[in-house]
Amino acid sequence: MSEDNARPAPPDIVRCAYLELVVSDLAASREFYVDVLGLVVTEEDEHEIHLRGLEEFIHHNLVLRAGPVPATAAFGFRVRHPRELDRAQEYYRALGCEVRREAAGFRRGVGEVVRVRDPLGFPYEFFHDVRHVPRLTWNYERHGAGAIVRLDHFNQVCPDVTRGARYLEDLGFRRTEDIRDEEGVTYAAWFARKDTVHDTALTGGAGPRMHHVAFATHEKHNILYICDKLGALRRTDVIERGPGRHGVSNAFYLYLRDPDGHRVEIYTQDYYTGDPDNPLVTWDVHDNQRRDWWGSPVVPSWYNEASRVLDLDGEPVPVLEREESRELDVTIGADGFSYTRKGGPAEGFKVGTQL
Numbered sequence: 001m002s003e004d005n006a007r008p009a010p011p012d013i014v015r016c017a018y019l020e021l022v023v024s025d026l027a028a029s030r031e032f033y034v035d036v037l038g039l040v041v042t043e044e045d046e047h048e049i050h051l052r053g054l055e056e057f058i059h060h061n062l063v064l065r066a067g068p069v070p071a072t073a074a075f076g077f078r079v080r081h082p083r084e085l086d087r088a089q090e091y092y093r094a095l096g097c098e099v100r101r102e103a104a105g106f107r108r109g110v111g112e113v114v115r116v117r118d119p120l121g122f123p124y125e126f127f128h129d130v131r132h133v134p135r136l137t138w139n140y141e142r143h144g145a146g147a148i149v150r151l152d153h154f155n156q157v158c159p160d161v162t163r164g165a166r167y168l169e170d171l172g173f174r175r176t177e178d179i180r181d182e183e184g185v186t187y188a189a190w191f192a193r194k195d196t197v198h199d200t201a202l203t204g205g206a207g208p209r210m211h212h213v214a215f216a217t218h219e220k221h222n223i224l225y226i227c228d229k230l231g232a233l234r235r236t237d238v239i240e241r242g243p244g245r246h247g248v249s250n251a252f253y254l255y256l257r258d259p260d261g262h263r264v265e266i267y268t269q270d271y272y273t274g275d276p277d278n279p280l281v282t283w284d285v286h287d288n289q290r291r292d293w294w295g296s297p298v299v300p301s302w303y304n305e306a307s308r309v310l311d312l313d314g315e316p317v318p319v320l321e322r323e324e325s326r327e328l329d330v331t332i333g334a335d336g337f338s339y340t341r342k343g344g345p346a347e348g349f350k351v352g353t354q355l
Helices: 026-036 083-094 161-170 220-232 300-304 327-331
Strands: 013-023 040-044 048-052 062-066 071-079 098-102 113-117 123-127 150-158 174-180 186-192 200-204 209-216 239-245 252-257 263-268 281-284 349-351
Touching: 013 026, 013 150, 013 209, 026 040, 026 048, 026 062, 062 071, 071 083, 071 209, 083 098, 083 113, 083 123, 150 161, 150 263, 161 174, 161 186, 161 200, 220 239, 220 252, 220 263, 239 300, 300 327
Parallel strands: 013 062, 071 123, 150 200, 174 281, 209 263
Antiparallel strands: 013 071, 040 048, 048 062, 098 113, 113 123, 150 209, 174 186, 186 200, 239 252, 252 263, 281 349
């Protein structure tokens, strides 16, 4: 029996479900996520705030926890059945990862949780049982013009995207898009469990780190309203990039930085990927439309800065540098000014083919 055949089956993951952030000033973070962005408070005390989008029916999509060092403490994924927790535990133990199984109540509003430090160094959590809360889809009096409706995805910074992609595909994720060069170096890749472009993505760089967490709106005018609101509040300094249209994912986007520098994307209008033969879209790293469809420059901080992640004991995970070329190496000075791929924009990306 081969090593792959001997490995236990991975857990059946439904979707990304929550992120836990450690923040230095809980009141300042509450003001940003609740008063400015409009996330809904499910529960809160002097130590933690549990938040969700307007359409969510599970207890939370985001946990803000007060702590001395801002970082990402957990990437939470919901599995399809309680028995999948056993499979998660067996799967990661077979990979040689640190695994802890926590009883219901370890995380507020959630049943049993399997916590792992995965092969890339990220703190993943898997759960099934969860407390239901009112879905506010029809409560339009609470929506506001910004109307953040749900958690959409994570983006993780990883020094070896090729290795990371193999791990996520073995875990059952479908690769929907990626960025490569003509030598086959992979700079970033997008992976889905639900029927959208991604539940998580890998961006090549020093890691493990959390690049951003993304929340969805229904329409791009919701994102434009958030920009207008930030202008009215004299808070435009929190806008890092955008608004704009991505080439990758086709989504309309806005990137913000919270009071601790954690990056938050507001995201809408990507596309359906649920068919079993959904074609892979591969972008050339020299095509400046991959990151912004309008060719706008990408600010260096977007490539360089990201949030540290914590191990299962709450200690920062050491960061390793990327050995292969980073996107930053081939973009600054080219993004927003010209197509550097020979042949121009028509050759910038390929659907269902390999470079």
